[in-house]
Amino acid sequence: MRNSIKFLLGSEPRELSGIDPTLTVLDYLQQIERRTGTKEGCCEGDCGACTIVVGTPDGDRLQYRAVNACIMLAASLDGCQLLTVEELAGADGKLHPVQQAMVAAHGSQCGFCTPGFVMSLFALYQETDTAPEVEDVNDALAGNLCRCTGYGPIITAARTMHDLADGPDKFEQGIKTTLEALRSLADEETIHIQGPDGRVLYAPASLDALADLLAEHPDATLVAGATDVGLWITKALKKLDTVIWLGRIAALRGVRETDAGLEIGAMTTYSDAAAAIAALYPDFGEVIRRIGSVPLRNVGTIGGNIANGSPIGDTLPPLIAAGATLILRRGGTRRSLKLENFFIGYGKQDLKAGEFVESVILPRPAPDTRLYCYKISKRFDQDISAVLGAFSLKITDGKVEAARIAYGGMAATPKRASATEAALVGKAWTRETVEQAVESLRKDFTPLDDMRASAQYRMQVAGNLLLKTWLESQSDGADGLETRIMPTRETANA
């Protein structure tokens, strides 16, 4: 057991013990370090004013990723380098190229969102060598809201920041020292933090340690990326008695290619899973690209999305339509089940006390089968779905041989459209068939009105998405006509 967390704040080592186990990184910065450059805009990961960059060792380099400080547990900094806006300028006060570019482009007005933008741009700077494409800039900045500039000057800053580089920046120059310092922090001990009021956090470093802890604390709150649990803390003011943070368990992270398909560890972040999934299912890849924003995708996990079981979890309809299988583990015992059977009711999953999601198996597409996915939301980027439709169709000789259709936002859980599927299978894949099948959606779903959309809109769009699937299946793109309001990134980059 280790009773502290250790990380680097810039280049300075920090060791924290006895902190509130659910202290957020933002509160740590503002209350303990008295660093005020990182701003609080919303405290729910939706505005980006608190964006910081976290560096983790990745072979002989450092991977720098933008994350939201407001809903990130300070404990999850263990073993990382934390960079805030105050770190970027040189010792002589010279601004980093990213900062220079923002000044030159008039990229700040009120300045309150600016540190967050600077940090998102800094992460993008580290990840690119030349001017990023506008689409990539939009993607990198989708999690940063600015109410003043209209974004144009910030995009210009992103496009020109590399021009202002004066050789490798200080982070690149110091990479060896940083890596050594970070490696010296790593160990396999379970972290145990006990706060002043007795609440505790554990961070095991292995699956076995996790299984043991869960046996001991079956009611513990498991925390993955904290993109949802973070809000229980900052908004509902929940006092979680026992928290187990899963971020140190290497065995839960990563995508393995198997004969069956992809075995995605529960703690694999959206960012880390995206490429492998997109390679098999381009539309699913696009869905992942539109989950939250880069800072959220850098911490949010596939397993967290599943275990959370939200009716509007964006990975769930595509996973269900693609026929994913869930692997659950409790102590030394594993069981598997079809993902759609995991969701029992609103907020209720088939998960026993002490059991956790270990991985999900995403099968390869069957021959002649294609997965179409559409996410519909009020705002295109960084919004929660009103409706998400996923359609896996096997069409042979103009006939629907198999159909797996799942929707999000249409029921209390992500759910298959069984009646609609039945109305399609065995029929000729024609517009008439589709129009008739759409009628069956009413048997499958009774959606609700809420602040995102009305029930009527949801139902109409759900049907239209099936029609859109048909339309897209008819077009090979040769007519040059777009079918989607925003080209998918593949098309945009082609």
Place this chain on the structure above:
Amino acid sequence: MPDDMNQIKGGVHQAVAHDSAARHVSGSAIYVDDIPEPRDLLHAYMGMSDRAHARIKKLDLSEVEAAPGVVSVLSARDIVGENDISPAHTKDEPVFAAEVTEFVGQPLFVVGAETRDQARRAARLAKVDYAELPAITDLDAALAKKATVAPPQELKRGNAAAAIEAAPHRLSGRIRTGGQEHFYLEGQIAMALPGEGDEMRVFSSTQHPSEVQQSVARVLGLADNMVTVETRRMGGAFGGKESQPSLFATVAAMVARDAGRPAKIRPDRDDDMIMTGKRHDFIIDYEVGFDNAGRILGVDYKLASNCGYSADLSAAINGRALFHLDNCYYLPAARMKALPLKTNRPSNTAFRGFGGPQGMAAGERVIDEIAFALGLDPLEVRKRNLYGVGERNETPYGQIVEDNVIPEIIGELEKSADYAARRREIAGFNEKSPYLKKGIALTPVKFGIAFTARHLNQAGALVHVYTDGSIHLNHGGTEMGQGLMTKVAQVVAEEFQVDLEHVVVSAARTDKVPNTSPTAASSGSDLNGKAAQLAARQIKDRLTAFAAEHYEVSADSIEFLPNRVRVGNQEIPFPDLVQQAYMARISLSAAGFYKTPKIHFDFETGQGRPFFYYAYGAAVSEVTIDTLTGEYRVDRVDILHDVGRSLNPALDLGQIEGGFIQGMGWVTSEELVWSDDGRLLTHAPSTYKIPTCGDRPRDFRINLLEGAANREDTIYASKAVGEPPLMLALSVLHALSDAVASVGRHKTCPRLDLPATPEVILAAVARVRGEAQDD
């Protein structure tokens, strides 16, 4: 000669960077929450009403008082002075509800505790016993009930009813414009520090330090001179910090006074959105009579606005809505009525445009309706109705449009944006594309500049020149990101002919420049720039007189050259002359005072000249919609905007682009959703969607109108720029409308209400298609 001898660095008309830019990007710009916290600081948090309208039978705060860390708990009965923070002195806006609560989120009490977390948790522990009263929770209900927060207003010109009656064509309809949350990135915040005796010093994120000063004094029962308010900068405001900050400053000061300790309050984003007012939503009914050419002959508008529970600034906002129904169009006969309606919602307030956008949206809808009725291109109808130059130039409120540049702007923009050719291309695209449809629209803006409340059109500035030649500048304007401090400093640098780096701007403080007006109505640089210029000129005159006497030359031979002064045949560095003047006991400090000339308005007759001048602009937007989902994208926007002779083109372009995108949010994705019992359901960025980076038009071209010096005597012939560009975004609404109309072969006016969310677009597509089939 070195460059700095030819021209100063950072004078007027130069595109210099925002004075805080380097601090913004380094995280070292200080906002209220970043001020080093004083010893013994208490953190305050407010407890809120959970009912839209109810009698408070019992407010039990015993658990709040007993909660860990709690030092001070105060409610209405603890107010020593007046329980009133109404900005227009209507006495209808208490700090805390005493007997009756009038909206969900209304403050009931404040708790001060050792930490913010303790205060926030304690604030949730109150036990309130309510007796529910009938509530008016939306504008439709308010319209039925017709309870108002301020008197109805009317503007009239000629006999509209008769003109409509006699017109060859008539039509009528209704448009709804939604509310809008300001979503300043920095939420409301204030910190109060008790001083000696009754003194109270308040740091507030406010556009209106003087009003905060008066509110704090009134509530604490003190004279104004006991309270000093300071505002260095805000992290965005947009009108949301014109009257709203009084509440937060006041409760912080109450806790500070009660506990004898400094106190800070910073609500969580959700609570901020729930407690504070927003842009007014409007329902506007119109009836118009027009001729065969589409020219308006008479029009009747009935405006109903959702003011929330109190008057706040609603009377002036309704007035400005009326003043902008005409937009750029001559209305030979008009009757315009506004009803400021009461609802059980937070009191709606100032928001960039201040009623203007809502009025203008209705004016543009009427144009659209006429175009559809006659089968004309809406742009043609717009052009036929424009105010004339020298004729057809009187507004319904009697002001003559003397500075009309809109025909020129439209003409230039139509050409540079290639409007006609693109309209043809779009028609071709729509023929071929079965589900994605494009639309294009050009809409103009004319926006009246001046506070319609005449007394607010005044400003003060204070300029000190120190003996080393460095200059300290202070004025009543506040910095919220618009670059006001930079612009006014440029003015002072220009006056003294010194490089901008020698001028330091300082926080607005009520003890430096008193009785200030809010930084609002786009007037910040017009008013404060002039006041600072007048202050600088006094010192300059004294320096000139001194130099003439000292060097025994005539005053005409003295000239302020870049960073030096020519005195007769010699040139003296500016700091040297200043030092000499000091030694000769010349005062090097001056206060400047400015009031806007020419303006007057008779609210009885509805006639006068409420505006000093108008700012103009126009935009062409092109969009694509998906008729299967209602989703859309903005493909291209071209803007040509009139800022007079720009004080700072970089800052002005920033205002135009930012204002446009904010307006685009208002007309597209920013939807406030309320429950039937008066709860705001979209109270965080997870549910309330302002534009992101990717929503920005793919192709965005912004130009300033060239050679457009303001014909009125404004600061260096510039024009105000804060609000007008927001309304350019109506072009997006009309482009969406054009795209929707294509599914009905442009026979039916889509009558898009706003915000035109994907759901609204999809419904309009179905309606327009249905009506086209019925034909």
